[in-house]
Amino acid sequence: MPNYYQPEIETASREQILAWQNERLVKQVKHVWDNVPYYRAKMEEKGVTPEDIKSIADLHKLPFLTKADLRDAYPYGLLGMPLSECVRIQSTSGTTGRRVVAFYTQHDVDLWEDCCARAIVAAGGTKEDVVQVAYGYGLFTGGPGLNGGSHKVGCLTLPMSSGNTERQLQFMTDLETTILCCTPSYAAYLGESIAEAGLRDKIKLKAGIFGAEAWSEEMRRDIQNSLGIKAYDIYGLTETSGPGVAYECSEQTGMHINEDHFLAEIIDPETGEVLPEGSKGELVFTSLTKEAFPLLRYRTRDICVLTRKPCSCGRTHVKMSKPMGRSDDMLIxxxxxxxxxxxxxxxxxxxxxxxxxxxxxxxxxxxxxxxxxxxxxxxxxxxxxxxxxxxxxxxxxxxxxxxxxxxxxxxxxxxxxxxxxxxxxxxxxxxx
Amino acid sequence: MIHQISIFLENRAGQLAQVTRVLADHSVDMRAISIAETSDYGVLRVIVDDADKATNVLLENGFILSKTPVTVVEVPDQAGGLSPVLEALAEGNMDIEYMYSLFTHRDGKAYMVFRTADEEKFKALVTAHGVALAGNEELGIK
The missing domain is CATH 3.30.300.30 (ANL, C-terminal domain)
Structure with missing residues (x-):
């Protein structure tokens, strides 16, 4: 049974999605050009002006951004709005002690939470559900993202944060949690702890949304069996907002990218050349609606494949495979x-x-x-x-x-x- | 002055044999051996007949080591022989960092290595209690 949070967007026609993307890209490039001198300099260096970007067909003309750029521009170099308009930061660890700090306006937080809400609804969530968020809260995007999404859907939200397994199990049984959000490894650990404590009969879970680290289909089976749920993957990175950039639907065959907010490309990590759809390569994201931290052609370093094969869930947004590796030496x-x-x-x-x-x-x-x-x-x-x-x-x-x-x-x-x-x-x- | 050689060893099979092999190959004779270890690594402490030679050959073979002056006391090789030394330390309220015995026995005497925070104070304390200190000569050390 298909469940949508924003049906008109999630099941929009390809033409409609392209129309949004074309319009938003032009606007986003202009926004960056006017407000982010760091990226403007990169564009000037490449001889590109906003006038050259008329539709997503021109995307390849824009320069890439990498984690190194985020480091160089730390902390405010890629900021697209006055700080007075920003309401939040989230952060991730970076190399040589410098962290990546992403900024959000209230509008950015809203759209991010919408993306997470889509993921929760796709996993069967409604306002009747009890969502236990056992991702870390704080600078890490996992907790705040799913927390916000859960609020949007109207679920009773348990902001547990990670760890303290005994307390997790107590709330899970006493408050009858139906949807669990955490890393897949913690989900597997909770599954074992439930079995050890003999609590399997007291668990009311139906679904789990697990991300922030790589997990196999085998691990999915283990988690689904031990918790008696359907386990859904979710993808995101702090640089582009956090979890909810892409999420799985009932088909569980890849994650729908929220294409109305994020434009995805697959490139050859060696040459930077854009590869045809269906090729395996590095995933590159362009934000389309970000105000505070707009990133154009950000190289994720994650290797994956995109597919537009029609999905039984009715969603029309492109699907990405689970990341198959990295084009740098980052470990998660x-x-x-x-x-x-x-x-x-x-x-x-x-x-x-x-x-x-x-x-x-x-x-x-x-x-x-x-x-x-x-x-x-x-x-x-x-x-x-x-x-x-x-x-x-x-x-x-x-x-x-x-x-x-x-x-x-x-x-x-x-x-x-x-x-x-x-x-x-x-x-x-x-x-x- | 008697010198102890302390050698870093990983706590795994064959590590100690590498040291004894190098010493044997260069005809270095050991007078005492002691190991302090954690689950991952340890410090091997040895007294040998030729500390300079042992140091050189071990360094040549890539070992990490240090040479430390230690005090060796002479005790009667009989029941209660060690007691006067330990009583003296207790009385002087002195901590022992580590101690171990030498293989050498002669004329009814046994020998112990002591390492404390203050070697001079240690020597003064034990000799005041009638304990004799051993030198290189009686231990056959160069």
Missing amino acids: IKGVNVFPSQIETVLLEQGYPANYQIIVDRVNHSDTLEVMVEMSPEKFSDSLADIHDEEKKLVAALKTMLGIYAKVRIVSPKSITRSEGKAVRIIDKRKI
């Missing part, structure tokens, strides 16, 4: 973006050799991060307590930089493989 660990360069920065600051290895694994559905570093003459002491103190300092510095716990393992000098070419820095053992 426990839903947090981690760059090896961040770890390298901490090691150098703390006086450790730059030869290191990062081991990522998934144990009991939860990601683990281990950083292997070599002992150096400078760090060695004949007192075990001194070595242990140094190790604790490193763990604390990594936590500060990454926002998540990393186990540190100190190994013998020269024991980490040195390769001739590109060093093998990352060993990702996760089977996703």
Whole structure:
């Protein structure tokens, strides 16, 4: 049974969607040109003016934006509105200590929450539902995004934030939660905890909306079985607002991109060339309706495929596959973006050799991060307590930089493989 | 002055054998051995007959180590032999960072390595309690 939050948009004809996109792109480019000198300079450098962008067919003429641009322009360089018009920031960790900060006007927050509301309704949500938001709240977009979407739908919203499993289960049973929103790994963990506590009969869940990290079809099956629900994927990134850029419908065969707000392209990550529809490549987003943080041709680094095959749910918006990988070395660990360069920065600051290895694994559905570093003459002491103190300092510095716990393992000098070419820095053992 | 060599080792199979192999290859004889460890790594502490030579060959083989002066006391090799040293430390309210025994026994005497925060104070304290300190010569150390 199809459920829509904004049926006239979600099931709009292709012509209608294109009309919106053409009109909004022209407006958005003008907005950026007038208000974002950083991007205007990039356009000028490429010899492009707003007059050159008459429809989405001209999109390829615009320069790309990357995470490096966001870093360079930190904090206000890409701001499209006066700060007095902004009401919110959200943030994500960035390389070398600089974070990505995204700004929102009230209008931006409204549209973002609409996108999340579409995802909740697509998962079967109505105002009769009880939505438990177990994503992190705060700077992370997961909690605030789904929270806002749930309000829009009129659901009873439980702003639980992540962690404190015992309390999650208590509210889930006592308040009869019907829709759970969290990372897929936490959903899997909750499933196990429910089984252990013998609470399966007391759970009223019917659906879950899980995102912020990669998960396989196998993991979906496990979660669906352990929680007795349908599990829906959701996609987004802080740079483009947060979750709700794309979401799954009842067909569960890819995520509909909210094309009235986000224009998607697939490019060859090496050449930047736009690839024909159906090709596998890097996903690039252009915001169409953003006021405070309008990004044109932002390279997500996520590799995926787009499809316009008609969907049984009746939605007409293009579908993206689950991301199949990255075109950079970013890792997503426990839903947090981690760059090896961040770890390298901490090691150098703390006086450790730059030869290191990062081991990522998934144990009991939860990601683990281990950083292997070599002992150096400078760090060695004949007192075990001194070595242990140094190790604790490193763990604390990594936590500060990454926002998540990393186990540190100190190994013998020269024991980490040195390769001739590109060093093998990352060993990702996760089977996703 | 007796020197102890402290060597960093990962806590896994074969690590210790690498050290003893290097020492054996260069005919370095050990007088004492002790290990302090965590689940991931440890510090191997040895007293050898030729600390300079051992240091050089271990460094050449890529080990990370430090050379520390330690105090060796001579105790009677009999029941209660160690007590006077420990009583002296208790009386002087002195902490022991670590201690271990040497393999060497001679003329009814045994030998213990002590490491404290203040070596001079330690020496003064134990000698005041009639405990003898051992030198390189009686331990056959260069």
